[in-house]
Amino acid sequence: MKNVMVINMGLKSIRCIVFNGDGMKLFSDSIPIKTAISAEKVEQDPKEWWQSAEQLIGRAACECKDICIDYITVTASASCLVCVDKDGSPLMSAFMVSDKRAEEESKYISELNEFKQVYGETLLDMTSSLMIPRILWVKRHMPEVFSKTDKFLSPNDYMLFKLSGTYVTDYFNAIKYHYNPEKNHYPVSLLNSLGVSEQSLPRVMSPGDTVGRINPALAEKLGISKNTEIVVTSYDAICSFIGSGVSEDGEASDVSGTVTVLRALSRDRNLHNNSMIYNLPLYKENANIIGGSNNLGGGLIEWVKQCYYQNEIYPYEVMEKEAGESVLGAKGLIFLPYLLGERAPIWDDNARGVFFGIERMHTRKDMTRAVFESTGFIDMDMIAAIEQTGIKINSVRLSGGLARVNLISQIKADILGRDVLVLSEFETTSTGAAMMVMLGKGCFKDLREAADKFVSVRMIIKPNMINHQKYMYMYELYKDTYGTVKDLYERRKRIISKMVDDREVRIENL
Numbered sequence: 001m002k003n004v005m006v007i008n009m010g011l012k013s014i015r016c017i018v019f020n021g022d023g024m025k026l027f028s029d030s031i032p033i034k035t036a037i038s039a040e041k042v043e044q045d046p047k048e049w050w051q052s053a054e055q056l057i058g059r060a061a062c063e064c065k066d067i068c069i070d071y072i073t074v075t076a077s078a079s080c081l082v083c084v085d086k087d088g089s090p091l092m093s094a095f096m097v098s099d100k101r102a103e104e105e106s107k108y109i110s111e112l113n114e115f116k117q118v119y120g121e122t123l124l125d126m127t128s129s130l131m132i133p134r135i136l137w138v139k140r141h142m143p144e145v146f147s148k149t150d151k152f153l154s155p156n157d158y159m160l161f162k163l164s165g166t167y168v169t170d171y172f173n174a175i176k177y178h179y180n181p182e183k184n185h186y187p188v189s190l191l192n193s194l195g196v197s198e199q200s201l202p203r204v205m206s207p208g209d210t211v212g213r214i215n216p217a218l219a220e221k222l223g224i225s226k227n228t229e230i231v232v233t234s235y236d237a238i239c240s241f242i243g244s245g246v247s248e249d250g251e252a253s254d255v256s257g258t259v260t261v262l263r264a265l266s267r268d269r270n271l272h273n274n275s276m277i278y279n280l281p282l283y284k285e286n287a288n289i290i291g292g293s294n295n296l297g298g299g300l301i302e303w304v305k306q307c308y309y310q311n312e313i314y315p316y317e318v319m320e321k322e323a324g325e326s327v328l329g330a331k332g333l334i335f336l337p338y339l340l341g342e343r344a345p346i347w348d349d350n351a352r353g354v355f356f357g358i359e360r361m362h363t364r365k366d367m368t369r370a371v372f373e374s375t376g377f378i379d380m381d382m383i384a385a386i387e388q389t390g391i392k393i394n395s396v397r398l399s400g401g402l403a404r405v406n407l408i409s410q411i412k413a414d415i416l417g418r419d420v421l422v423l424s425e426f427e428t429t430s431t432g433a434a435m436m437v438m439l440g441k442g443c444f445k446d447l448r449e450a451a452d453k454f455v456s457v458r459m460i461i462k463p464n465m466i467n468h469q470k471y472m473y474m475y476e477l478y479k480d481t482y483g484t485v486k487d488l489y490e491r492r493k494r495i496i497s498k499m500v501d502d503r504e505v506r507i508e509n510l
Contacts, residue, residue: 002070004437005060006430007053009076009155010236011035011096011258011299014049016056017427018064019434021443023454026067027060036093039496040101042340043093046082049155050162054222061223069224071231071441072163072214075433076155078235079176081134083149088161091145095134097259098295098340100349102133105140109133114190121180122187125275128349131177132187136194149200156235157202164212164230169202172234172280177201181281205232206283208440233436236429237261237293238280240399243432244423245455247447250394252291252386254379254412255428256402260297262382263289264391271389276345277382279389284439285447290386292344294378298402300337304371308364319368320407326369328414328467329474332357334481335370337378345385346482350489356481372408376415376471377478383416395419397457399428414467415475424458431455 001021008015011033018027031052036043061069081095095101106128109115115126126133131152139146153161154176157169171181178187186198205211211230219226233239237255241263244253252264267287271279277292296303301319309315338351355367383393395418398409403422413420425431435450444450 002438002441002443003064003067004434005057005069005072006433007056007072007074007159008236008427008430008433009033009049009053009074009159010429011077014052014056015427015430016053016060017430017434018060018067018069019431019454021438021453023431023434027064029056029059031056035096040099042096042099044080044096046090046094046155046158049159053159053162057222057224065223069228071229071437072224073231073233073433073437074156074159074163075233075236075239075429076159078154078173078237079129079131079134080155081131081138082153082155082158083138083145084151084153084158084161085148086150088151090158091148092138092142094155097129097293097343099134100128100341101141102128102137103349105133105136106130109136109190109194112190112193114187114193118178118187118190121183122175122178123273123275123279124175124178125347126178127343127347129343132190132194132196135196139195151202152196152200153202154235156232160211160230160232163214163218165215166211167202168205168211168232170207170232170234171204172207172238174202174204175278175280179204206440207232207234207238207436208284231437231440233433237263238289239432239436240429241289241291241432242435242447243425243428243430243455244397244399245451246397247451250392251397252383252393252395253397253399253428256297256375256398256400257429258297258299258302259293259295260375260378260382260400260402261291261293262379262386262396263291264386264393266290266389266391268390271391274385274388276347277385277389278344290389290391291382292385294343294382295340296337297375297378298400300339300371300375301402301405303339304368308368316405320405322365323369323372324407326365328470330366330370330373331362332359333362333366333370334474334478335367335374336478336482336485337371337374345381348486348489350493351482351486352489352492354481354485372405372411373415373471373474374478375402375408376412377475379412380415380475393418395421397421397423399423399426401426409461413461413463415471417463417465417468419463420461421457422459422461424456425454428455
């Protein structure tokens with residue numbers, strides 16, 4: 001039986017999990033990661049990633065010393081830019097996915113004739129959360145870093161290089177550079193017009209392919225077999241989708257860790273395009289993955305804890321209890337959850353959080369309830385965008401840290417008006433990465449067979465359709481609230497830029 005080690009770099013921590021071929025965890029450990037955040041910046045230190053990864057791999061090798069680690073793979077957030085020199089050393093902190101500095105570069109590129117051709121091929125809009133605008137930002141604002149950069153990488157690519165000495169990426173990550181997976185090429189004309197060399201981007205492989213063997217010196221240092229294969233999988237949203245066990249049309253998955261990832265599977269070849277979400281090919285299944293990720297999901301609950309529950313011994317339990325003591329609709333209180341701007345499906349860098357409808361009677365119980373309900377409205381927005389393509393969503397699988405809060409799971413079922421399946425394993429990102437390795441190595445014939453081994457459902461939550469009808473009124477108000485304040489966000493940004501310094505603040509997590 002083959003064993004897989006997964007290095008999973010979330011936005012709050014880096015984890016190392018070892019799975020056997022039956023999906024059983026043989027080892028699991030994690031180390032927190034620091035994040036620096038200011039008005040526009042969200043950054044992490046790639047050197048810290050690798051130092052933590054080395055510690056975790058060493059611990060795993062020690063604890064699993066009688067177990068052969070056959071494969072190692074890495075999964076991390078997408079659209080996070082790492083600039084490295086000729087020795088593979090980072091030249092600056094990494095742009096994290098929620099970083100918004102490249103807004104002007106995104107607008108500039110969108111107007112280029114070369115981009116219009118790229119859009120015609122990929123149907124992927126240019127946004128500040130994608131890689132090419134971020135590279136252009138570095139060129140414009142940090143020319144000394146740009147001139148020294150040998151490769152522009154994602155976190156996956158950087159960590160795979162540290163393990164194998166080879167620069168590669170997978171086609172899902174490459175799409176963030178507007179790579180065309182059908183024609184197997186980067187947008188060369190667009191890159192040339194921006195003065196970016198195609199050679200500065202990593203070679204593209206398919207998930208499940210072997211990059212090479214582990215660096216021999218590193219293997220000896222960490223106590224890993226020199227025959228261990230380094231395998232490319234993909235970024236966390238893709239891996240978590242695979243790890244949720246979705247294998248049939250009509251199923252969707254909501255993975256809410258720091259962010260919320262909501263995607264569905266479809267084998268229909270006649271879907272309509274919707275530029276607000278991604279439509280990504282899953283070639284080995286002859287299917288497509290449709291949906292997207294936002295900027296904060298479970299991270300909203302961390303924010304509530306930091307604001308209102310820091311002095312509680314059991315903050316999450318108190319939070320859930322108090323939200324349950326409020327009422328459906330939080331006594332008329334709406335929360336827009338855009339604390340870091342928003343990606344799919346509204347794509348608004350300037351959006352920010354709003355409590356609408358606060359009255360003298362409202363307490364922290366109602367505010368917490370309104371935040372809980374906003375997580376369901378996030379899903380409703382995403383499902384509405386997915387269904388515009390022609391897919392019909394019948395049920396949603398829940399995982400990630402947010403799925404541990406039973407009240408939120410029930411709220412989501414009621415808002416969506418669909419069955420919600422809560423998975424037994426909340427850590428679907430690492431599970432999915434291990435499944436992709438096993439699928440790539442021929443251990444399973446398809447997703448269904450892999451899911452039978454790795455994924456199980458803990459409980460099924462049925463929606464209360466009376467509550468669903470009430471929530472639809474609140475959802476309309478939620479949408480109208482955003483539509484009303486949307487034009488004020490850019491004005492707010494201009495005013496704030498004149499009033500505050502762009503100072504860096506260290507925070508516990510996102």
